[in-house]
Amino acid sequence: MSRVLVLNSGSSSVKYRLLSGDERLASGMVERIGEAGSPVADHGAALKAVAAELADRGFGLDSPELTAIGHRVVHGGKTFTEPTLITDEVIKKIEELVPLAPLHNPANLAGIEIARRLRPDLPQVAVFDTAFHSTISPAAATYAIDRQVAERLSIRRYGFHGTSHAYVSREAALAVGRPLGNVIVLHLGNGASASAVSAGRCLDTSMGMTPLEGLVMGTRSGDLDPAVVLYLGRTGGMSLDEIDTLLNRRGGMLGLCGDNDMRVVEKRLAAGDPDARLAFSVYCHQLRKYIGAYYAVLGTVDVIAFTGGVGENSSLVRETALAGLEALGIAVDPVRNRRGDRLISTGDAAVKVAVIPTDEELEIAHQTLEVISRTNRG
Ligand SMILES: Nc1ncnc2c1ncn2[C@@H]1O[C@H](COP(=O)(O)OP(=O)(O)O)[C@@H](O)[C@H]1O
Ligand SMILES: CC(=O)OP(=O)(O)O
Ligand SMILES: [Mg+2]
Incomplete structure (x- = not known):
C-alpha cells in the first residue's frame, strides 16, 4: 500500500x-x-x-x-x-x-x-489551490481593466481552495446521484470561497487574483468597491501596508464585530448583541448573493454543498443564507439541518442541499499518487 x-x-x-x-x-x-x-x-x-x-x-x-x-x-x-x-x-x-x-x-x-x-x-x-479553477472561462477570469496592464502583471481571477472545491463538488454530486451534475460549493472556513462547478469543471469562483475577493471571511473583507482602497490612502492617510492589514487581517467578521470565530459570533448573536447581529447578517447576505449569482451562471443546480468549519457546523448560517428561496427550488428542512444530516433539503425540493466535510489532505494524497503513477508510466 x-x-x-x-x-x-x-x-x-x-x-x-x-x-x-x-x-x-x-x-x-x-x-x-x-x-x-x-x-x-x-x-x-x-x-x-x-x-x-x-x-x-x-x-x-x-x-x-x-x-x-x-x-x-x-x-x-x-x-x-x-x-x-x-x-x-x-x-x-x-x-x-x-x-x-x-x-x-x-x-x-x-x-x-x-x-x-x-x-x-x-x-x-x-x-x-489554483489548479481546479484553471478551467474558468475568460469571461469569468478577466477583470475589466486595461488589458495590457493586466497581461504584463498577470492580473486575473485565479481562485483558491481548489483542492477542497474539487473534492467536495465530486462528493456532493455523488451523494445526490448526479456525478455529472451542477454544483454550487460553499467552502466556509477562516478563508471562505464559493464556486460553480458543472460536470466536474469549475466555471466560476469567488476568490480572485488573491484570496481577498468574494465572501466575507474571518479576518478578510471580501468584495468591496476598489475605490475604498484609493480613499483609504488619499483621504485616510493610510500606507499600502496598513491597508493590506486592514483588509486581510483586521477585516471580515473581526473588523465588523471584534470576533472572527463564528461560534463566538453566534453566542453573542443569541444574547442579542447588535454588533454580532450586523456582522452575521453581512456574512449571510454576501453568501446569499453568490448563491444567486452561481445559480444564474449554472442555469440549473442539482446540489448546493456546504463545507469548511462554518459550512459543516453552523446550521444557522446554512438556514439563513438559503431562507426564502423556495421559488428557486431551494428549501432547507429545519430538523435535518439542525440534526446535522448529510442531506438537509426537504424531500420534494428540486435542489438538494448537502453538508460535505472537506478533506484537502486526502485529495492532495490522491493527486500526489496520480502524478507519481503518471510519471512512472512515463
Ligand atoms: N460548531 C460551530 N458552529 C459555528 N462555527 C464553527 C463551528 N465549529 C467551527 N466553526 C468555525 O469554523 C471556522 C474555522 O473553519 P476551518 O475550516 O476549521 O478553518 P481553516 O480555514 O483555518 O481550515 C471558525 O470560524 C470557527 O468558528
Ligand atoms: C488561500 C486561502 O485563503 O487559504 P486559507 O483559507 O487556508 O487561508
Ligand atoms: Mg481549512
Whole structure:
C-alpha cells in the first residue's frame, strides 16, 4: 500500500497527515511558528517537530515505506494548472509567483525545501489551490481593466481552495446521484470561497487574483468597491501596508464585530448583541448573493454543498443564507439541518442541499499518487 505524507505549510502553522492508501496513520499540526515566545522559531524547526512526532509514533520520516510527499501550494499562477512533480525548475517557478501570494507561497516553499533536504530520494508533488479553477472561462477570469496592464502583471481571477472545491463538488454530486451534475460549493472556513462547478469543471469562483475577493471571511473583507482602497490612502492617510492589514487581517467578521470565530459570533448573536447581529447578517447576505449569482451562471443546480468549519457546523448560517428561496427550488428542512444530516433539503425540493466535510489532505494524497503513477508510466 502506498504511503504518502501530506504537508500543508501555512504562514504560521504546518499541518500534516500520513496516509496508507486512504487510511490515516498519523496527523497533527504545529502552530504559532515564528510568534513571540513560541518554541517553534521557523518552518525548519516546525518540520523537525513534525518529523519527531512521526518518529514517536513509529513512522519516522526516514522510513523506506514512505512513497512520496505531497505539498499544498497556494498560488500556481498561470504556470501550474495541474499537480506537478517538484524539480529545481518547478521550485524556481513557485518562487516567481511569490509576489501574487506573499503570505502563502513562501511558507509552502519552506516546507518543500526542508522536506527535500530530509528526503532527497523521495518524489515530492506540489498540489496547487489554483489548479481546479484553471478551467474558468475568460469571461469569468478577466477583470475589466486595461488589458495590457493586466497581461504584463498577470492580473486575473485565479481562485483558491481548489483542492477542497474539487473534492467536495465530486462528493456532493455523488451523494445526490448526479456525478455529472451542477454544483454550487460553499467552502466556509477562516478563508471562505464559493464556486460553480458543472460536470466536474469549475466555471466560476469567488476568490480572485488573491484570496481577498468574494465572501466575507474571518479576518478578510471580501468584495468591496476598489475605490475604498484609493480613499483609504488619499483621504485616510493610510500606507499600502496598513491597508493590506486592514483588509486581510483586521477585516471580515473581526473588523465588523471584534470576533472572527463564528461560534463566538453566534453566542453573542443569541444574547442579542447588535454588533454580532450586523456582522452575521453581512456574512449571510454576501453568501446569499453568490448563491444567486452561481445559480444564474449554472442555469440549473442539482446540489448546493456546504463545507469548511462554518459550512459543516453552523446550521444557522446554512438556514439563513438559503431562507426564502423556495421559488428557486431551494428549501432547507429545519430538523435535518439542525440534526446535522448529510442531506438537509426537504424531500420534494428540486435542489438538494448537502453538508460535505472537506478533506484537502486526502485529495492532495490522491493527486500526489496520480502524478507519481503518471510519471512512472512515463
Ligand atoms: N460548531 C460551530 N458552529 C459555528 N462555527 C464553527 C463551528 N465549529 C467551527 N466553526 C468555525 O469554523 C471556522 C474555522 O473553519 P476551518 O475550516 O476549521 O478553518 P481553516 O480555514 O483555518 O481550515 C471558525 O470560524 C470557527 O468558528
Ligand atoms: C488561500 C486561502 O485563503 O487559504 P486559507 O483559507 O487556508 O487561508
Ligand atoms: Mg481549512
